[in-house]
Amino acid sequence: MLAHTLLFYFFSTVAVFSSLMVILSRNTVYSVFFLILVFVSISILFIMIGAEFLGMVMLIVYVGAVAVLFLFVVMMLNVAEKKNQKIVNKGLINNISVGSIVGLIIFFELLVVIGGWKYKGDFVSLSSISINDELTNTHALGNVLYTDYIHLFQIAGMILLVAMIGAITLTFKKRENIKKQNYFDQIGRDKESAVSLVEVESGKGVKIDD
Amino acid sequence: MQTIIYILPELFLSLSIMTLLIVGVFVKNSFKIINSLTILCLIFAVALVLNQPQETTKIFNNSYLIDKFSMFMKILILVFTLFILTISRDYVKKNDIDKMEYPIIIISSTLGMLLMVSSYDLIVFYLGLELQSLCLYILASFKREDEKSTEAGLKYFVLSALASGLLLYGCSLIYGFTGSTNFEVISNNLDSSNKASIFGIVFIIVGLAFKISAVPFHMWTPDVYEGSPTSVTSFFALIPKIAALAVFIRFMYVPFINVIDQWQTIIIFLSIASMILGAVAAIGQNNIKRLMAYSSIGHMGYALAGLATGSNSGVQGTIIYLTIYLVMNLGAFGCIFMMKRENIYYENINDLSGLSKNHPMLALSFLIILFSLAGIPPLAGFFAKFYIFMAVIENKMYTLAIIGLVTTVISAFYYLRIIKIIYFDKPKKPFEETYDWGLKGPLILSSILTLMYFIYPSSLIDIISSILIY
Numbered sequence: 002m003l004a005h006t007l008l009f010y011f012f013s014t015v016a017v018f019s020s021l022m023v024i025l026s027r028n029t030v031y032s033v034f035f036l037i038l039v040f041v042s043i044s045i046l047f048i049m050i051g052a053e054f055l056g057m058v059m060l061i062v063y064v065g066a067v068a069v070l071f072l073f074v075v076m077m078l079n080v081a082e083k084k085n086q087k088i089v090n091k092g093l094i095n096n097i098s099v100g101s102i103v104g105l106i107i108f109f110e111l112l113v114v115i116g117g118w119k120y121k122g123d124f125v126s127l128s129s130i131s132i133n134d135e136l137t138n139t140h141a142l143g144n145v146l147y148t149d150y151i152h153l154f155q156i157a158g159m160i161l162l163v164a165m166i167g168a169i170t171l172t173f174k175k176r177e178n179i180k181k182q183n184y185f186d187q188i189g190r191d192k193e194s195a196v197s198l199v200e201v202e203s204g205k206g207v208k209i210d211d
Numbered sequence: 212m213q214t215i216i217y218i219l220p221e222l223f224l225s226l227s228i229m230t231l232l233i234v235g236v237f238v239k240n241s242f243k244i245i246n247s248l249t250i251l252c253l254i255f256a257v258a259l260v261l262n263q264p265q266e267t268t269k270i271f272n273n274s275y276l277i278d279k280f281s282m283f284m285k286i287l288i289l290v291f292t293l294f295i296l297t298i299s300r301d302y303v304k305k306n307d308i309d310k311m312e313y314p315i316i317i318i319s320s321t322l323g324m325l326l327m328v329s330s331y332d333l334i335v336f337y338l339g340l341e342l343q344s345l346c347l348y349i350l351a352s353f354k355r356e357d358e359k360s361t362e363a364g365l366k367y368f369v370l371s372a373l374a375s376g377l378l379l380y381g382c383s384l385i386y387g388f389t390g391s392t393n394f395e396v397i398s399n400n401l402d403s404s405n406k407a408s409i410f411g412i413v414f415i416i417v418g419l420a421f422k423i424s425a426v427p428f429h430m431w432t433p434d435v436y437e438g439s440p441t442s443v444t445s446f447f448a449l450i451p452k453i454a455a456l457a458v459f460i461r462f463m464y465v466p467f468i469n470v471i472d473q474w475q476t477i478i479i480f481l482s483i484a485s486m487i488l489g490a491v492a493a494i495g496q497n498n499i500k501r502l503m504a505y506s507s508i509g510h511m512g513y514a515l516a517g518l519a520t521g522s523n524s525g526v527q528g529t530i531i532y533l534t535i536y537l538v539m540n541l542g543a544f545g546c547i548f549m550m551k552r553e554n555i556y557y558e559n560i561n562d563l564s565g566l567s568k569n570h571p572m573l574a575l576s577f578l579i580i581l582f583s584l585a586g587i588p589p590l591a592g593f594f595a596k597f598y599i600f601m602a603v604i605e606n607k608m609y610t611l612a613i614i615g616l617v618t619t620v621i622s623a624f625y626y627l628r629i630i631k632i633i634y635f636d637k638p639k640k641p642f643e644e645t646y647d648w649g650l651k652g653p654l655i656l657s658s659i660l661t662l663m664y665f666i667y668p669s670s671l672i673d674i675i676s677s678i679l680i681y
Contacts, residue, residue: 152218152271156326156338159225160345163319166232167349170312 009049016042029075037068054138214270217277220259220285221329224322227252228315235311242309246300249314253293253321260285273393274332279678283530284328284457291449291537292321297649298545299442305554308353308440316353317446320346324454331465333382333392336458340378340422344371347451351439363438370431371421378418384411385466397466409473415462416477422455423511424504426484436504441556444500445544448507449537456514456533460526463518471521478519483614485512490622499547499560502625503540506584509622510536516615517599520606528598530675535583535595535664542580542657548650549573551643560629565638573642574633576658583661585626586619591664 019038026032040063047056133141146154199207215222231248235241260282267278296314303309323342330336348371352364386392388408389400401408421428436444467474489509496502514536517529549570550557567574583592596619603612645651664671 149272152275153334153338155225156335156342159228159319159322160338160342162228163316163342163345163349166312166316166319167345170310170316170349171352171355 005049009046012042012045012049016046030072033068033072033075036071037064040064040068052138054142057139217263217268217270218275219263220256220289221322221325223259224252224256224318224325227255228319228322231311231315231318235315241311242304242313245311246296246303246314249318250293250296252318253289253296257286257289257293260289269331271335273395274335275329276331276394277329280461281329281457283674283678284453285325287453287534287537288321288324288328288450291453291541292317292446294541294653295442295446295449295544298541298548298653299445300649301645301647302440302442302548302556305551305556306354306440306442308442313350313353316346316349320350321450324450327454328457328461330458330461331394333386333394333397337379337382340458341375343451343454344375344422347371347447350443350446351435353443354440357440359438360440363435366438367431367435374418374421374428377414377421381411381414381416381418384408384414387411394461394466398468401466401469403470403473409470412467412470412474413477416474416481419455419459419462420481423452423459423514424508425481425511425515426488426508429485429488429508432508433501433504436507437498437500437558441500441544441547441558444503445540445547448503448540448544452507452511453533453537456511456529459515460518460529463521464526475519475521478515479608479611482512482515482519483611485509485515486615486618487512490618493622493625496625497560498558499563499629500558502560502629503543503547506622506626507540509618510584512618513596513599513615516611517602519611520602520608522602522606524605525599525602527672527675527678528602530678531598531671532595534671534675535591535661538657538660539580539583539592542576542654542661543584545650545654545657546573546577546580549642549645549654551645552640553643560632562639563629564632564636566633566642568638569641576654577633578630579658579662581626581630585623587623589665591661594664594668 016039019035019042022035023032023039026035040059044056044059044064047053047059136144201207227248231245231252234248235245238244263277263282265279267276269276296317303313320343323339323344323346326339327336327343328339330339348364348368351367352361354360382392385397385401385408388405388411389397391397391400403409417428421431424432436447439447463471463474463478485508489505489507489512493502493505493509496505510532514529514532517525517527517532519525520528547558548556550562563577566577579590583590586592586596596615600612600615603615
C-alpha cells in the first residue's frame with residue numbers, strides 16, 4: 002500500500018510540475034514535450050486506479066496522435082523562434098488577469114460540483130451491481146464490443162475507411178514526369194541494352210541519345 | 212449465423228466496397244471497370260434484398276429491423292443509385308472526375324442509407340447517417356479544382372455537421388428521458404407530460420429536416436446543388452432524400468407516435484413553409500440546377516404534408532409521392548445531362564430555348580416530366596399530389612390542403628416557363644446527339660412511366676398498401 006501511495010505522489014508531482022512547465026517554458030517545442038509528459042503521467046495514474054483501458058487509450062490517442070500533431074504544428078509554424086523574446090511584455094498583464102478570472106471561475110464551479118455531491122440524487126449504489134473482479138476493463142469492453150455491438154463496431158470501421166478514402170481523393174495529386182525506381186528493369190539490364198559500341202570519327206563528337 | 216441472411220445485402224455491399232478498392236488500386240485507369248462493377252454490385256444487392264424473408268424480423272438485440280417498409284426503401288435506394296450511375300457516366304468522364312473512388316464513395320453512401328433505413332436503434336441510425344453524410348461531403352467537393360465545388364463541399368460539411376450535432380443532442384435527451392436507445396422502448400416510455408423529452412424530439416426533427424432540406428433548414432440546398440458537379444447533384448436530389456424521408460417516417464411513427472400532438476404542428480409548419488418557399492423562390496432562377504433545388508424543397512413539403520396527417524393513408528401517400536418524385540426527377544436530370552455541346556455541359560435555362568425544333572423527342576420527354584412535376588393530370592405527378600391531398604382532407608387539415616393547392620398553382624408557373632422556352636423561343640445551336648443507352652434508357656423509362664401511370668395506378672398502390680409502418 003505504501004508503495005502505491007509513494008508512486009501516486011511521485012507521478013502526480015510529475016504531472017503537476019510538467020503541466021506548469023507547459024505554460025512556463027519559453028520554447029514551444031519543450032512545452033509540447035512537457036505536455037507529452039503530462040499525458041504519460043496521467044495515464045499511469047489511470048492505470049494505478051485500475052482503469053487500464055482508459056490509461057492505454059489516453060496513451061495511444063493523446064500521446065500517439067494529439068501531441069504528435071501539436072509537435073508538427075509547432076515545427077511547421079516555426080513558433081520556436083520566438084523563445085528569445087522577453088516573457089514580460091505588455092500582453093502578459095492582460096493574459097494573467099483573464100487567465101486568473103477563468104481559473105477562478107473553474108475553481109468555483111468545481112466547488113459547486115463537489116459541494117452539490119452532498120445533495121446528489123439516489124444513485125444505484127455500487128454494491129448492488131454485480132461486478133466480476135476477475136475481469137479487466139479491456140476484457141469487459143471486448144465482451145460486449147465484439148458480441149452485442151459487433152454491427153456498430155463494423156459500421157464505425159466502414160466510416161473510418163470512407164474518411165480515409167475521402168482524405169486521399171481530395172488531396173492526393175498524381176505527379177507526372179517523375180522517374181521512379183523499377184527494380185526489375187534495373188536488375189534486368191544486360192550488356193546488349195546498356196552498352197553499345199560507337200565508331201567515332203576524328204574531329205567529331207559522339208551524339209548520345211538519352 | 213441465422214441473422215446473416217437478414218443482413219446479406221449490407222454485408223455484400225461492404226465486402227464489394229473493399230474488393231472494388233483493391234481492384235481499383237491494382238488496375239490502371241480503372242474508373243471504367245470500377246463503374247461497371249459497381250453497377251453489377253448494385254444489381255446483385257437488389258436481388259439480395261428481394262430474396263430476403265418477407266416477415267418482420269429484428270436482429271442484433273432488436274436494434275436492426277427488417278420489414279416490408281425497409282425493404283421497399285432499400286430497393287428504391289439501390290435501383291435509383293444504379294440509374295444515377297448509368298445516366299451520369301458520360302458526364303463524369305467528360306468533366307475529369309472519373310476517378311475510381313467516385314463509384315466506390317457512391318456505394319459507400321448507399322450502404323449508409325441502407326443501414327439508416329433499417330435502423331431500429333438510435334446508435335445504428337446515427338452511424339448510418341454519418342456514413343452516408345461523410346460520403347456526401349466528399350462527393351460535393353469531388354471536382355476539387357473547381358472553386359464552386361469546393362465551396363459546396365465545405366458549406367455542406369459545416370452545416371451538416373451542425374445539424375448532426377443538433378440531432379445527436381436530441382438523441383441524448385431522448386436517451387436520458389426514456390432510458391433506452393431502442394425505438395420500441397422509447398415509444399413505450401415517452402409521454403407528452405414530459406416536456407424535456409419534447410425538446411429532444413424537436414432537435415431530432417431539426418436534424419432530419421436538414422437532411423431532407425425542408426424550410427427553414429434548406430439554406431444549403433441551392434448552393435450545394437449548383438456548386439457540385441451535375442452527376443453529384445442528381446445523386447443529392449434523389450437518393451439521400453429517400454433515406455432521410457424513410458427515417459423521418461420511422462421516427463415519427465415508431466418511437467414518437469405517442470406524442471403525435473406535440474410534433475404534428477411542427478411538421479405542418481415545415482411542410483407549409485417548404486411548399487411556399489419551393490413555389491416562390493424558384494421563379495427567379497436561371498440556373499436549372501438551382502431551380503431543381505428549389506423544386507425539390509417544394510416537393511419535400513408535399514411529402515411532409517402526408518406525414519403530418521399521422522394516419523396510415525397519409526404515410527402511404529408520402530411513400531407514393533416519394534416514389535413518383537424519384538421517377539420524375541430521374542427524367543429531369545436525364546434531360547439536363549443531354550444539354551451538351553462539344554463536351555461542355557450547359558446549365559442555363561435559356562440554353563434550352565427552341566429545343567423542340569432541334570430535338571423534338573427530347574423536348575417531348577422534358578415536356579412530359581415538367582408537366583408531371585407541376586402536377587397536371589393525367590400524369591403521375593398529379594396522382595402523387597392527389598393521394599397526399601386526399602389523406603390531408605380525410606384528416607380535416609383544410610388549411611394545409613388549401614395552401615398546398617395554392618402553391619401547386621404558383622409552382623406550375625416556373626415549370627410552364629421552361630416549357631415556353633423550349634417550345635416557343637428562338638432555336639439555338641442544337642445539342643449533341645447522344646448514343647449512350649445508359650442515359651437514354653432511364654430517360655425514356657421515366658417519361659413512359661410518368662405518362663402511362665394513370666392506366667394502371669393500382670400497381671404501385673397495391674405494393675405500398677401492403678407496407679405497414681406500425
